[in-house]
Amino acid sequence: xxxxxxxxxxxxxxxxxxxxxxxxxxxxxxxxxxxxxxxxxxxxxxxxxxxxxxxxxxxxxxxxxxxxxxxxxxxxxxxxxxxxxxxxxxxxxxxxxxxxxxxxxxxxxxxxxxxxxxxxxxxxxxxxxxxxxxxxxxxxxxxxxxxxxxxxxxxxxxxxxxxxxxxxxxxxxxxxxxxxxxxxxxxxxxxxxxxxxxxxxxxxxxxxxxxxxxxxxxxxxxxxxxxxxxxxxxxxxxxxxxxxxxxxxxxxxxxxxxxxxxxxxxxxxxxxxxxxxxxxxxxxxxxxxxxxxxxxxxxxxxxxxxxxxxxxxxxxxxxxxxxxxxxxxxxxxxxxxxxxxxxxxxxxxxxxxxxxxxxxxxxxxxxxxxxxxxxxxxxxxxxxxxxxxxxxxxxxxxxxxxxx
Numbered sequence: 001x002x003x004x005x006x007x008x009x010x011x012x013x014x015x016x017x018x019x020x021x022x023x024x025x026x027x028x029x030x031x032x033x034x035x036x037x038x039x040x041x042x043x044x045x046x047x048x049x050x051x052x053x054x055x056x057x058x059x060x061x062x063x064x065x066x067x068x069x070x071x072x073x074x075x076x077x078x079x080x081x082x083x084x085x086x087x088x089x090x091x092x093x094x095x096x097x098x099x100x101x102x103x104x105x106x107x108x109x110x111x112x113x114x115x116x117x118x119x120x121x122x123x124x125x126x127x128x129x130x131x132x133x134x135x136x137x138x139x140x141x142x143x144x145x146x147x148x149x150x151x152x153x154x155x156x157x158x159x160x161x162x163x164x165x166x167x168x169x170x171x172x173x174x175x176x177x178x179x180x181x182x183x184x185x186x187x188x189x190x191x192x193x194x195x196x197x198x199x200x201x202x203x204x205x206x207x208x209x210x211x212x213x214x215x216x217x218x219x220x221x222x223x224x225x226x227x228x229x230x231x232x233x234x235x236x237x238x239x240x241x242x243x244x245x246x247x248x249x250x251x252x253x254x255x256x257x258x259x260x261x262x263x264x265x266x267x268x269x270x271x272x273x274x275x276x277x278x279x280x281x282x283x284x285x286x287x288x289x290x291x292x293x294x295x296x297x298x299x300x301x302x303x304x305x306x307x308x309x310x311x312x313x314x315x316x317x318x319x320x321x322x323x324x325x326x327x328x329x330x331x332x333x334x335x336x337x338x339x340x341x342x343x344x345x346x347x348x349x350x351x352x353x354x355x356x357x358x359x360x361x362x363x364x365x366x367x368x369x370x371x372x373x374x375x376x377x378x379x380x381x382x383x384x385x386x387x388x389x390x391x392x393x394x395x396x397x398x399x400x401x402x403x404x
Contacts, residue, residue, distance in 0.1 A: 068393075069102050069103050070103045070104070070378065070389070070392055070393060070396070071103055071104055071105035073393050073396040073397060074105070074350065074396045075105065076396075076401075077342075077396055077397075077399040077400075077401050078348075078401055079342070079347070079348065079349060079350060079396060079399065080105050080106050080143065080188075080348065080349040080350075080351075081103070081104065081105055081106075081349070081350050081351070081392075081396070082104040082105050082106030082107060082108060082142070082143065082145075082349070082351050082352075083100065083103070083104050083107075083108065083351060083352045083353070083354060083355040084107075084108040084109070084110040084147075084311065084351065084352070084353045084354055085100060085107060085108070085109075085110060085354070085355065085359070086109070086110045086111060086112065086359070087109075087112055087129040087132055087133055089359050090133070090136060091132065095383060096355075096356060096358070096359070096383060099355065099356070099379065099383045100355055101140050101142075103355060103378070103379075104142065104355065105142060105143060106142055106143035106144070106145060106188060106349070106351065107133060107136070107137045107142045107143070107144055107145065108145040108147055108310075108351055109129075109130060109133050109145070109146075109147060110147075110353075110354075110361075111154070112129040112130045112133055113130050113146055113147055113148070113179065113183075114147070114148060114151065114154045115151070115154060115155050115156055115159070115175070116154040116155060116156050117129065117130070117154075118130060118179060119156045119158075119159075119175070120156070121156075121158060122158050122162045122171075125178055125179070125182075127182055130183070134183060134186050137186075138186065143188040144183075144186055144187055144188060145187065145188055145189055145190070145191075145351075146179075146180070146183060146187045146189065146190035146191065146235070147190075147191045147194075147240075147310075148190075148191035148192075148193075148194040148240065149175070149176050149179065149180070149190060149191065149192050149193070149194075149224060149228060150172065150176070150192060150193045150194065150196075150212060150220070150221075150224045151193075151194040151195060152195065152208055152210035152211060152212070153195075155211070159211070163211065163215070164215065165214075165215045168211070168212065168215035168216050168220075169215075169216055169220075169223070172212065172216070172220060172223065172224065172227075173223070173227050176192075176224060176227040176228050176231065177227055177230075177231050180227075180228050180231035180232045180235070181231045181232070183232070184231060184232040184234075184235075185232070185234070187232060187235045188235070188236060189235060189236035189237070189238050189273075189274065189308070190228055190232075190235050190236070190237055190238060191238050191239075191240040191276055191310065192224050192225050192228045192237050192238060192239065192272075193221050193224050193225070193239050193240070194240045194241070195208060195240070195241050195242065196208055196210070196213075196221055196239070196241070196261070197241055197254055197257045197258050197261060198254075199250070199253045199254055199257055200250075204218070205218065205257060205260060205261065205264075206253065206254065206256075206257025206260070206261075207257075207261075221239075221261070221265065221270075222265060222268055222270045225237055225265070225270045225271050225272050226270065226271060228271075229271035236273045236274055236306070237271055237272055237273050237274070238272075238273065238274045238275065238276045238308060238310070239258075239261070239262065239265075239272055239274075239275050239276065240275075240276035240278065240310055240311075241254075241258055241275075241276070241277075241278060242278035242279075242280055242311070243280075244258055244277065244296070245277070245279060245281060245288070245293065245337070246285055246287045246288055246289070247287045247288065247289035247292050248287055252292070255292075255296050258275070259296070259299055259300070262275065262300065262303055262305065263303070266303050266304075272305065273305065273306060274305055274306035274307065274308050274348070275300050275305055275306075275307055275308070276308045276309075276310035276311075277307065277308070277309050277310065277341070278310055278311040278312075278353075279309050279310075279311060279312040279313075279337060279341075280311060280312075280313060280315070280353070281312070281313070281314045281315070281333050281337060282314070282315045282317070282318070282333075283314050283315060283316045283318070283319050283326065283329045283330045283333050284315075284316075284317070284318035284319060288333075288336060288337070290336070290339075290340045293337075293340050293341070294340050294343070294344070297340070297341065297344040297346070297347075298344065300346065301344060301345070301346035305346065306346050306347075306348050307341070307344060307346045307347040307348065308347070308348060308349040308350075308351065309338075309341055309347070309349065309350045309351060310349075310351050311351065311352075311353040312334075312337075312350065312351065312352045312353060313352060313353045313354060313360065313362060313376040313377055314330040314333045314334060314376050314388070315362050315366045315374070315376055316329070316330055316368070316374055316375055316376060317362075317366045317367070317368050317369075317374070321370050321372050323372075323375060326375050327375060327386055327387045327388070328387060330375060330376060330386075330387070330388050331386070331387035331388045331390065331391040332391070334388050334391040334392055334395070335391040335394065335395060338350065338391070338392065338395035339395060339398070342395055342396070342398070342399040343399075343400075350392070350395075350396075352377055352378060352392075354376075354377050355377060355378060355379055356377055356378075356379040356380065356381065356383055357373060357374060357375050357376065357377050357379065357380050357381045357386075358381040358383075360374060360376055360377055362374045362376050376388075378392055
């Protein structure tokens with residue numbers, strides 16, 4: 001028998017227990033049967049066959065699983081499922097909002113908490129849209145994530161002319177204190193530092209040549225975590241990065257640099273609790289090595305860190321026009337990746353960067369040359385489950401319940 005004990009708030013957040021309340025009761029809820037996707041012309045049979053041979057396309061026998069929400073299936077295995085979305089979408093599309101609440105246990109503001117959104121001027125903060133999303137999450141029983149406190153991108157226009165070596169620490173500290181305190185007690189986890197590693201910049205320790213590195217040196221990373229921890233001692237604090245998924249020379253170098261960074265932070269007793277794997281994957285990429293990814297995750301876990309998949313999607317840019325081929329390959333990528341990540345007990349959450357193909361950054365930033373609508377997410381443009389949804393659901397179902 002297990003001894004009953006009160007759980008510290010951060011442990012509750014790790015386990016996602018707040019997302020379990022009301023979720024288990026929804027296990028019998030049914031999602032709609034997938035409707036026909038966007039009408040796209042078929043490719044010639046020989047092209048379909050060539051792609052199937054190249055990628056070894058297969059769908060597991062249990063891919064068409066008994067249906068319930070992704071959040072419910074995740075919760076039964078001690079996981080949190082959720083997605084990123086935006087104020088303008090959730091506040092204007094009632095049908096999408098209903099589906100988001102059916103499927104998700106946690107909301108990630110896509111842009112509304114970044115510097116460029118909350119800092120209209122050097123001496124003013126604007127939390128209007130972030131506050132709307134926080135209220136929406138609270139009202140609907142969702143967990144709420146913070147993304148992101150320190151990043152080299154999406155900085156406001158005034159930043160370049162205002163921030164310098166003399167005042168950078170003050171700006172960084174003030175920004176983190178103000179934003180984190182504003183949402184203290186409402187946040188499940190913060191992406192404190194985002195994408196600080198980029199070996200092609202040829203900086204010491206593989207660090208990215210960012211304004212923060214230029215002004216403050218590597219210590220800006222430790223500083224950011226310490227300020228965030230002081231402003232909200234209960235939030236899970238995350239280092240978040242991309243391109244650490246495939247068996248390529250570049251991504252192997254990045255994995256090594258990320259591990260070294262985490263080791264240095266742990267040696268300094270930096271208050272870091274988890275790593276975020278963005279997992280922006282490509283359906284055309286075949287250099288996936290489950291053993292190398294598994295070893296990377298084991299190394300992270302050995303440091304006492306939790307693991308979150310924070311921004312998952314699967315780009316279909318280089319696949320044929322035929323949506324059936326694309327959907328099968330995208331689903332297979334979800335299945336292959338999650339089967340490895342969810343096998344690691346330190347993994348606590350899977351978050352997709354969007355829920356429906358209707359609203360995805362890939363439509364603009366990874367658009368297809370043939371102009372076909374991209375199909376990287378669990379739901380199609382009509383908010384119906386695709387094969388990707390079933391692959392994610394199956395991955396949750398297959399996970400061993402080891403966290404309780």
